[in-house]
Amino acid sequence: MELMGLLDIATKEQQSRPPHQIRCCTAAGCLSAGSAAVLDRLRGAIQDAGLNERVRVAAVGCMRLCCQGPLVQVDPSDELYQQVTPDHAVSIVAGFNGGKVTAQRGNPNSPFFALQASVILQNSGRIEPERIETYIAAEGYQALYHVLHNRTPAQVIDEITRSGLRGRGGAAYPTGVKWATVAKNPGERKYVVCNADEGDPGAFMNRSVLESDPHRVLEGMAIAGYAIGANQGYIYVRGEYPLAVERLQTAIGQARNLGLLGSKVFATPFDFRIDLRTGAGAFVCGEETALMASIMGQRGTPTPRPPYPAEHGLWGMPTLLNNVETFANVPGILRHGADWFAGIGTEKSKGTKVFCLTGKVVNTGLVEVPLGTPLRRIVEDIGGGAPGGGTIKAVQTGGPSGGCIPAELFDTLVDYESLARLGSIMGSGGMIVLDQSNNMVDVARFFMQFCMDESCGKCIPCRAGTVQLYGLLTRILEGKAGEEDMRQLEALCDMVKHTSLCGLGQAAPNPTLSTLRYFRHEYEALLKPGSPAQRMGLPLVTAIAGNGT
Amino acid sequence: MSVVTLTINGQLVSARASDTILLAAREAGIAIPTLCYLDGLSAHGGCRVCLVEIADSPRLQPACFMKVSEGMDVRTDTDRLREYRRMIVELLFAEGNHICSVCVANGSCELQDMAIAVGMDHERFEYMYPRREVDLSHDRFGIDHNRCILCTRCVRACDELEGAHTWDVAGRSSATKVITDLSQPWGESETCTSCGKCFMACPTGAIFRKGDTVAETDHDLKQLAFLVNAREKKQWNV
Numbered sequence: 001m002e003l004m005g006l007l008d009i010a011t012k013e014q015q016s017r018p019p020h021q022i023r024c025c026t027a028a029g030c031l032s033a034g035s036a037a038v039l040d041r042l043r044g045a046i047q048d049a050g051l052n053e054r055v056r057v058a059a060v061g062c063m064r065l066c067c068q069g070p071l072v073q074v075d076p077s078d079e080l081y082q083q084v085t086p087d088h089a090v091s092i093v094a095g096f097n098g099g100k101v102t103a104q105r106g107n108p109n110s111p112f113f114a115l116q117a118s119v120i121l122q123n124s125g126r127i128e129p130e131r132i133e134t135y136i137a138a139e140g141y142q143a144l145y146h147v148l149h150n151r152t153p154a155q156v157i158d159e160i161t162r163s164g165l166r167g168r169g170g171a172a173y174p175t176g177v178k179w180a181t182v183a184k185n186p187g188e189r190k191y192v193v194c195n196a197d198e199g200d201p202g203a204f205m206n207r208s209v210l211e212s213d214p215h216r217v218l219e220g221m222a223i224a225g226y227a228i229g230a231n232q233g234y235i236y237v238r239g240e241y242p243l244a245v246e247r248l249q250t251a252i253g254q255a256r257n258l259g260l261l262g263s264k265v266f267a268t269p270f271d272f273r274i275d276l277r278t279g280a281g282a283f284v285c286g287e288e289t290a291l292m293a294s295i296m297g298q299r300g301t302p303t304p305r306p307p308y309p310a311e312h313g314l315w316g317m318p319t320l321l322n323n324v325e326t327f328a329n330v331p332g333i334l335r336h337g338a339d340w341f342a343g344i345g346t347e348k349s350k351g352t353k354v355f356c357l358t359g360k361v362v363n364t365g366l367v368e369v370p371l372g373t374p375l376r377r378i379v380e381d382i383g384g385g386a387p388g389g390g391t392i393k394a395v396q397t398g399g400p401s402g403g404c405i406p407a408e409l410f411d412t413l414v415d416y417e418s419l420a421r422l423g424s425i426m427g428s429g430g431m432i433v434l435d436q437s438n439n440m441v442d443v444a445r446f447f448m449q450f451c452m453d454e455s456c457g458k459c460i461p462c463r464a465g466t467v468q469l470y471g472l473l474t475r476i477l478e479g480k481a482g483e484e485d486m487r488q489l490e491a492l493c494d495m496v497k498h499t500s501l502c503g504l505g506q507a508a509p510n511p512t513l514s515t516l517r518y519f520r521h522e523y524e525a526l527l528k529p530g531s532p533a534q535r536m537g538l539p540l541v542t543a544i545a546g547n548g549t
Numbered sequence: 550m551s552v553v554t555l556t557i558n559g560q561l562v563s564a565r566a567s568d569t570i571l572l573a574a575r576e577a578g579i580a581i582p583t584l585c586y587l588d589g590l591s592a593h594g595g596c597r598v599c600l601v602e603i604a605d606s607p608r609l610q611p612a613c614f615m616k617v618s619e620g621m622d623v624r625t626d627t628d629r630l631r632e633y634r635r636m637i638v639e640l641l642f643a644e645g646n647h648i649c650s651v652c653v654a655n656g657s658c659e660l661q662d663m664a665i666a667v668g669m670d671h672e673r674f675e676y677m678y679p680r681r682e683v684d685l686s687h688d689r690f691g692i693d694h695n696r697c698i699l700c701t702r703c704v705r706a707c708d709e710l711e712g713a714h715t716w717d718v719a720g721r722s723s724a725t726k727v728i729t730d731l732s733q734p735w736g737e738s739e740t741c742t743s744c745g746k747c748f749m750a751c752p753t754g755a756i757f758r759k760g761d762t763v764a765e766t767d768h769d770l771k772q773l774a775f776l777v778n779a780r781e782k783k784q785w786n787v
Contacts, residue, residue, distance in 0.1 A: 501611075
């Protein structure tokens with residue numbers, strides 16, 4: 001494949017398009033609301049109405065407003081329809097022949113859409129994830145071609161470094177620095193790994209990107225492979241994302257058939273192969289050392305760092321591990337330049353970030369905004385505030401590793417440093433809106449239970465400490481706890497945070513600590529009245545003293 | 550091999566650059582407590598009692614894993630570390646069913662020794678009283694999961710010293726347990742060579758020799774160290 005071949009595919013795709021296009025969302029959210037039947041009826045109705053020459057139906061990815069699915073949008077009029085049923089679908093088609101459209105109209109210019117950015121999700125809901133031609137028609141794989149022919153690996157790394165891109169998986173490590181480290185570490189082979197083991201409750205950013213625009217991630221990985229000198233990439237997808245796995249497999253096959261992956265990519269000496277590895281349902285496998293163990297066929301448990309994967313990764317070789325969204329940013333940076341990317345966001349947090357807005361808010365779904373957007377704009381303008389005139393109390397960010405930000409602090413800008421100062425984290429991008437009906441102790445206990453159940457069992461503070469923390473939070477919720485339990489809760493949070501082996505255990509106390517910080521009164525209101533409860537355990541001294549043999 | 554100089558508890562120590570903090574400290578006569586670490590086996594990093602403070606490092610690091618470096622300033626026995634260690638031991642006692650007075654390893658148990666060393670005089674956490682199994686299907690040995698602290702020393706000894714890899718870990722969170730083969734009864738294991746290295750490596754009374762009395766229980770860790778020494782350094786003298 002040469003550049004001409006790529007442009008040919010793009011031109012052919014554009015020319016074959018009829019004047020009208022009906023886009024129907026086929027990402028997991030809308031599919032679960034019945035969009036497969038809608039898609040079928042749309043296609044059938046076009047056929048029946050003899051509109052094949054004028055209208056085409058495209059099975060696209062996520063259109064963001066998941067709560068109103070199934071979503072259907074018409075090009076070029078931009079008419080948006082929501083909660084579309086198969087019968088509504090027929091009426092949308094009838095509309096082309098002057099019939100009455102009964103489907104519920106959405107507003108594509110509402111604040112939910114108007115205040116959002118389109119960098120990572122640029123193609124999401126516009127191209128067909130199962131047809132590589134539509135990605136190529138959207139300038140796809142041109143960045144890879146350009147990089148392989150006109151840039152040295154060092155220049156690519158420099159571009160990424162200057163863009164200011166930071167890891168989107170939660171740790172926010174500068175991506176350029178990571179790439180340079182892996183590139184400089186000696187090793188007979190190197191690997192690129194894409195972490196798609198998205199496991200936070202309420203987070204589905206990676207799933208949406210993979211289901212809607214899989215080639216963007218493949219292209220980003222191939223560029224990374226060229227930059228660091230790797231010929232093999234792995235995508236570690238959680239097993240609970242069968243649709244993402246299926247679409248990735250299709251995408252990898254299509255890219256290989258066109259010579260965009262595999263040996264001699266774009267007829268250059270660069271070989272790059274991508275294989276999928278699916279997880280088996282362990283949250284801890286999103287932790288990089290556990291993820292690598294799982295790829296190598298071992299039990300998915302973390303190992304202490306250092307050594308870091310950049311030095312000692314898969315099979316002992318230097319390994320680059322980035323999140324789906326990090327890779328998805330790469331083609332854009334190479335296409336438009338580091339300065340373009342660095343122009344979005346704040347001084348230290350560049351670019352955009354995709355969030356999953358869920359919970360007690362009117363508009364739930366996928367939200368992409370520039371970093372540095374005030375939290376209030378996301379929750380109240382884009383999210384539309386609390387449904388039914390309720391009062392929003394807080395937003396939980398960063399899942400089981402993050403914390404709760406109270407409504408008084410909604411003017412905070414959403415960037416890495418600001419959220420960290422508030423005792424939360426941006427994490428991978430989950431945002432769960434909580435209102436007056438949510439008891440914060442209960443919220444803390446929910447996340448503690450999650451961490452307790454997902455602990456891999458390797459280190460004692462995480463395995464046994466989370467069990468005790470869960471027990472303490474339960475005692476508080478049941479009104480059986482006293483001051484002493486509160487003290488023990490805080491001491492144990494501190495201990496688990498500082499002694500656990502991996503990020504899962506180290507961050508497990510965060511939801512509890514942050515609710516203690518901002519909603520302590522809710523804990524205290526649940527404490528037992530009267531004198532502090534002193535709990536006595538069994539006196540172990542006697543057991544040890546009975547030592548004589 | 551290059552040599553570095555570091556400070557451990559204010560004492561200047563020289564160490565090989567490839568050494569861990571644990572080895573360097575030990576050679577200098579500074580004891581760092583361990584539970585899952587065992588000489589001759591690969592490091593595990595799970596028990597967290599060997600965590601040390603390193604100046605200018607935000608995180609505590611396991612001494613069994615962390616390599617020394619030039620100018621490193623290590624603290625192994627601060628108030629904070631002592632409190633964490635005690636909490637770890639208390640968490641272990643609360644997690645399993647450790648009743649010293651009826652245990653065959655009473656008096657030769659590293660968990661018991663550790664409890665005394667960290668000054669644990671009572672349990673501050675709630676006892677979980679888990680329902681766990683006892684497997685007596687093997688001719689010569691038994692395993693009482695009630696006493697298992699999941700240090701995985703048996704797993705590593707079986708894999709790395711005996712080469713049988715009969716033991717492994719299954720499950721997660723509080724359901725984590727060591728298993729033989731594919732979670733079959735130990736007596737039905739086709740890979741077990743009945744060598745007894747898992748028994749030697751076990752820090753508690755979880756793996757025991759059938760028929761042993763309390764007085765006869767001796768984990769004989771020296772035997773494992775002897776084997777490793779003999780293999781790696783070709784030194785046969787004890």
